[in-house]
Amino acid sequence: GCLRLGVIEEGRSDFELARSAYERAIALDSIEAKRRLSRLLWNGLGGRKDKGSAKALCSNACQEGDRASCQGPAYL
Numbered sequence: 001g002c003l004r005l006g007v008i009e010e011g012r013s014d015f016e017l018a019r020s021a022y023e024r025a026i027a028l029d030s031i032e033a034k035r036r037l038s039r040l041l042w043n044g045l046g047g048r049k050d051k052g053s054a055k056a057l058c059s060n061a062c063q064e065g066d067r068a069s070c071q072g073p074a075y076l
Contacts, residue, residue: 015046
């Protein structure tokens with residue numbers, strides 16, 4: 001539920017709420033939420049840019065099997 005809420009909020013361009021929803025989804029072990037939050041952090045959408053956290057999340061998601069994370073700018 002939290003992951004889908006984040007996706008909906010991103011679609012509405014409410015990136016601050018999307019970040020919050022993704023953080024809750026990550027607490028529930030959502031790999032996709034890690035990738036999505038890393039993109040928001042990398043680009044500074046919904047809050048401050050945090051490339052270090054973005055890289056860590058993206059790397060973790062990649063190691064957990066999310067292939068798209070392995071090719072994102074935060075991972076490279």
